[in-house]
Amino acid sequence: MSFYDVIEKIDIDKFINIVDSRKDADVEKALTKKEPLGVDDFAALISENARKHYLKDMVNISTQLTRRRFGRCVNMYLPLYLTNLCSNKCVYCGFSVMNKFRRVVLNLTQIDEECQEISRMGYKNILLVSGESERRAGIDYFKEVLPVVKKYATYLQMEVQPLSVDEYVQLKKLGLDAVSVYQETYHKEFYSKVHLGGKKADYRWRVETPDRLGKAGIDKVGIGSLLGLYDWRADLCSTALHILYMREHYWKTNLSVSFPRLRPAAGGFEPKLPVSDAKLLQIICALRIFDNELDLTLSTRESANFRDLILPVGITAISAGSSTEPGGYAHKGENLEQWTVNDDRTVDEVVSAMESCGFEAVFQNASTTFFSAV
Amino acid sequence: MKINYNGSTIEIKDNLTLHSFVLELQLESRTIAAAVNEQIVPKKNWEKFYLQEGMTVDIFNLVAGG
Amino acid sequence: MTDKLTLAGKSYDSRLIIGTGKYASGEILAKACKESGAQIATMAVKRIDTKDHTDEIVSPLLDMGIQLMPNTSGAKNAKEAIFAAQLAREALEVDWIKVEVHPDVKYLLPDPIETFKACEVLCKDGFKVFPYINADPVLCKRLEDIGVCAVMPLGSPIGSARGLDTLSMLKIIIRESHVPVIIDAGIGSPSDAVKAFEIGADACMVNTAIAAAGDQLKMARAFNLAQEAGRMAYKAGLADKIETSRATSPMEAFLKEAMK
Numbered sequence: 001m002s003f004y005d006v007i008e009k010i011d012i013d014k015f016i017n018i019v020d021s022r023k024d025a026d027v028e029k030a031l032t033k034k035e036p037l038g039v040d041d042f043a044a045l046i047s048e049n050a051r052k053h054y055l056k057d058m059v060n061i062s063t064q065l066t067r068r069r070f071g072r073c074v075n076m077y078l079p080l081y082l083t084n085l086c087s088n089k090c091v092y093c094g095f096s097v098m099n100k101f102r103r104v105v106l107n108l109t110q111i112d113e114e115c116q117e118i119s120r121m122g123y124k125n126i127l128l129v130s131g132e133s134e135r136r137a138g139i140d141y142f143k144e145v146l147p148v149v150k151k152y153a154t155y156l157q158m159e160v161q162p163l164s165v166d167e168y169v170q171l172k173k174l175g176l177d178a179v180s181v182y183q184e185t186y187h188k189e190f191y192s193k194v195h196l197g198g199k200k201a202d203y204r205w206r207v208e209t210p211d212r213l214g215k216a217g218i219d220k221v222g223i224g225s226l227l228g229l230y231d232w233r234a235d236l237c238s239t240a241l242h243i244l245y246m247r248e249h250y251w252k253t254n255l256s257v258s259f260p261r262l263r264p265a266a267g268g269f270e271p272k273l274p275v276s277d278a279k280l281l282q283i284i285c286a287l288r289i290f291d292n293e294l295d296l297t298l299s300t301r302e303s304a305n306f307r308d309l310i311l312p313v314g315i316t317a318i319s320a321g322s323s324t325e326p327g328g329y330a331h332k333g334e335n336l337e338q339w340t341v342n343d344d345r346t347v348d349e350v351v352s353a354m355e356s357c358g359f360e361a362v363f364q365n366a367s368t369t370f371f372s373a374v
Numbered sequence: 375m376k377i378n379y380n381g382s383t384i385e386i387k388d389n390l391t392l393h394s395f396v397l398e399l400q401l402e403s404r405t406i407a408a409a410v411n412e413q414i415v416p417k418k419n420w421e422k423f424y425l426q427e428g429m430t431v432d433i434f435n436l437v438a439g440g
Numbered sequence: 441m442t443d444k445l446t447l448a449g450k451s452y453d454s455r456l457i458i459g460t461g462k463y464a465s466g467e468i469l470a471k472a473c474k475e476s477g478a479q480i481a482t483m484a485v486k487r488i489d490t491k492d493h494t495d496e497i498v499s500p501l502l503d504m505g506i507q508l509m510p511n512t513s514g515a516k517n518a519k520e521a522i523f524a525a526q527l528a529r530e531a532l533e534v535d536w537i538k539v540e541v542h543p544d545v546k547y548l549l550p551d552p553i554e555t556f557k558a559c560e561v562l563c564k565d566g567f568k569v570f571p572y573i574n575a576d577p578v579l580c581k582r583l584e585d586i587g588v589c590a591v592m593p594l595g596s597p598i599g600s601a602r603g604l605d606t607l608s609m610l611k612i613i614i615r616e617s618h619v620p621v622i623i624d625a626g627i628g629s630p631s632d633a634v635k636a637f638e639i640g641a642d643a644c645m646v647n648t649a650i651a652a653a654g655d656q657l658k659m660a661r662a663f664n665l666a667q668e669a670g671r672m673a674y675k676a677g678l679a680d681k682i683e684t685s686r687a688t689s690p691m692e693a694f695l696k697e698a699m700k
Contacts, residue, residue: 035640036615055699059691251581251616278698309690380487405498406488407530414526432487434527438460438469438497439484440511440540440647 002211003245004204007238012187015043015237022047027054030289031061037290042240045286046233046279055282062285062314065292073362074354075317076347077125077157078118079299081326082106082145084336086131088198090184092229092262092269094338095131097198101336104326105136108148115152117329121321121347124364126153127180129324129338132161132200139167146174154364159222161199162209168216180222181209182258185230186238194229210242214250220295221246221253227280228262228271236283243291256295256317257287261302281310288314304343308353320350378430386425393420395431407434443675445643447620448536448568448589450507452479455637456667457509457622459647460484460497463656470500472650475660477667480507482538482645484514485524485531498532509570511538518557525562537562538592540572548598552579556586563587572624575606577613584619591617592645594625595636599648601628604635614640630659630666637670644670 022044030041031054044050050058085103086095106114118126126149130137142160150156157178158171168179185191188203195201213221223242225235239257246255259280262271275283280302287294298307298315300322307318320343325335343350351361376383386395392415396402408415409432415423425431444451458478463469473481481501501508510528515521518541525537539562541554550573562569568589573579575593583591593613596602603626604610614621620642627633627646636644646663653659 052699056695059695248618281694281698309694401488404488404496405531407527409527412523414530416530434485434531435488436483436498436510436528436531437486438463438466439486440459440461440482440513440538
């Protein structure tokens with residue numbers, strides 16, 4: 001059994017109507033319910049009526065819930081792009097195999113160089129990102145990379161191609177703590193229209209990844225959809241369903257959710273239904289209220305002003321001073337970025353802004369693994 | 375021959391089956407289970423189970439309590 | 441639409457489970473059971489004492505159609521609990537077993553380690569296992585993972601009648617559990633039972649509160665009404681208000697536009 005068995009039975013377009021038909025009474029019910037919330041409650045929280053009549057309440061409630069659960073601590077992580085080599089044909093991504101640019105796969109020396117720079121910036125929580133290339137950056141590559149990065153990171157995350165249970169188990173032994181795999185869109189038919197080639201075209205393999213991560217015992221799993229790619233109402237409700245599924249089947253696994261908004265990339269893809277700032281704020285509140293324990297991550301895709309505004313409302317992890325090009329910390333500007341960074345403040349500037357609002361930037365995250373491979 | 379029954383040593387006749395033993399104690403109508411040398415003997419085997427010298431027989435009942 | 445209790449694949453109208461200890465006679469026990477409406481009762485396995493002519497309790501309960509749930513009380517460790525379970529199954533031809541192991545003689549608090557060990561063996565051996573444990577949410581999930589039919593966390597120590605001392609833990613257990621939650625021990629009054637149901641318990645077990653009451657039959661009836669009221673309140677949904685507080689100025693300005 002996997003989440004695929006759940007989602008393939010559903011016509012997620014039905015969620016669109018459910019969201020649009022939610023009334024004030026539905027929103028109030030979702031906001032005052034004592035029992036666990038369902039997808040219909042989540043739909044109410046992301047509805048237009050919720051935005052128009054309850055957003056202020058939602059901001060308050062979300063802020064309180066986050067404070068109670070996480071205090072004033074926000075985790076700082078930094079992405080380290082290992083490669084921009086990708087064998088997939090995703091129409092919305094700068095790294096698509098269809099785009100012509102210099103492809104790079106960092107070697108261990110270059111990775112070590114990047115890590116040194118990352119350490120100088122103060123980071124100990126590193127997110128390894130790569131394009132998807134089984135051939136040149138597959139499990140064997142990762143098994144070599146992890147020990148190098150682990151020298152500098154106390155918390156190690158990855159956002160790479162979906163791997164098998166066994167491969168995750170191997171990486172866990174090398175110190176892997178968390179893995180993010182975003183479904184981009186849960187709409188099976190639309191998914192096949194925007195993922196034209198490569199292993200990523202396999203909807204089922206991708207959507208079953210969180211299950212495999214749960215089975216491998218990875219400490220934290222990150223899920224989410226690319227907002228603006230398809231209809232965010234359908235995709236967010238599907239994400240809510242995925243959250244419920246993961247909580248039900250993998251009670252020992254932490255969950256993190258991200259809400260990347262489609263940004264300009266070399267491919268030039270325009271969002272079908274853009275998500276406004278107001279809507280994104282509402283979505284963050286909705287997620288926090290829907291599941292109090294979620295880790296909510298905000299990247300530098302969003303502008304400085306907007307990040308400062310919404311951080312207190314529900315965010316538990318952010319990056320700052322990020323680069324989305326391989327080798328971008330030691331040698332900026334030599335390679336293609338996956339997407340353009342919006343908040344380009346330095347990490348010190350971001351930490352300063354946080355501290356002036358009474359928040360503590362946490363760099364040191366103890367690793368979750370007690371035993372590491374010799 | 376001598377056997378140990380529910381903590382006491384008692385004398386029983388030779389070639390006695392567990393089934394007959396239970397009948398002699400007039401326990402046949404109760405909801406009971408029997409263990410010999412700490413191994414439960416299923417009811418269906420009582421008629422074929424012959425008690426031997428030195429065996430420890432324990433009989434248990436369901437009672438009010440918990 | 442009915443709201444039945446489902447345990448080990450069987451459905452019951454009553455959400456009350458009766459413990460049989462401390463009753464003076466089997467006849468009174470049967471009457472109290474009838475008044476309480478309970479359809480499930482627990483009883484112990486003990487070495488037979490032919491000199492003791494205590495009333496037989498099993499047949500009167502069976503005649504009433506009561507589901508028997510034998511328990512392993514008296515067991516001090518997993519080995520004894522497993523043995524008791526096997527004896528009960530052999531004697532009653534019922535595969536339900538409430539695993540209770542309390543070596544602690546002062547509070548009769550359950551031993552989590554011996555209980556878990558016993559449950560592991562008994563689940564594998566095909567028993568329908570109902571562990572009696574302290575209100576420990578993680579222990580409940582661990583037991584759920586090995587295949588128990590329900591969890592039975594205590595409200596407060598056996599016979600203490602202190603009600604739901606473990607309330608906050610019980611709420612967590614109820615929220616996270618995928619198996620029925622039966623709150624057991626310490627239910628001293630019908631209001632404790634109502635509370636148990638209001639917070640979402642699937643069932644509630646009562647023994648001392650009825651057995652030691654002044655008028656046992658009236659108390660049994662009171663508990664019958666309590667389980668009905670509590671469950672009904674839970675299904676009806678208790679009302680609540682939205683709590684609000686002030687937002688920061690930049691947020692207020694943002695919200696003004698955002699809510700247009």
